């Protein structure tokens with residue numbers, strides 16, 4: 001009898017282990033592909049993404065995309081805002097930017113700063129006040145947007161900007177958005193009142209990015225090839241700028 005019970009327990013243990021193993025394999029299969037984390041894909045050919053030109057959202061340029069769920073939530077927020085403030089601009093000025101696009105921004109800024117700053121680390125730190133290294137931008141994820149203006153002064157001093165920013169802080173969280181680059185973080189980008197992130201999805205990207213940086217950073221770092229990437233403290237910069245975000249976005 002005793003032997004039988006022990007045998008049964010062994011079978012139960014084995015089954016539990018197998019279930020756990022299967023579950024973790026399933027979770028891994030569900031994980032976000034590396035190229036999506038680093039923006040090395042084309043959002044225009046991706047069925048998870050929708051063209052903002054096909055929605056009612058006002059945009060300042062053609063050809064911008066977002067993942068479908070954040071786009072739907074942003075439309076709801078936009079409609080809500082317009083009910084209260086029909087005359088105040090609520091315009092998407094940036095959405096998904098893939099690696100190639102971000103690399104263009106980086107290269108342009110790098111070239112402009114080389115004559116002034118010379119040293120690669122200094123040039124990188126200057127660009128990083130407001131722009132990401134290719135492969136490290138939250139805009140790669142299709143969950144993040146910039147709204148109306150890329151100037152802190154607009155949100156702090158302009159009458160319409162002040163109203164917009166107050167509304168965004170009070171209301172966007174109801175639609176799932178958080179402000180990753182808020183005031184009072186210790187490091188990372190300067191505050192960006194205009195940049196909002198769809199947390200239910202972006203959080204998954206962030207957690208996975210963080211896990212890789214903490215366990216096997218080379219998995220990501222080896223894919224980051226841009227001007228200066230081999231002459232700066234790449235690993236510590238990537239960790240600082242990707243991970244130093246508002247705790248409400250974690």
Ligand SMILES: [Zn+2]
Pocket residue numbers: 094139144145146192194195196
């Ligand atoms: Zn942004």
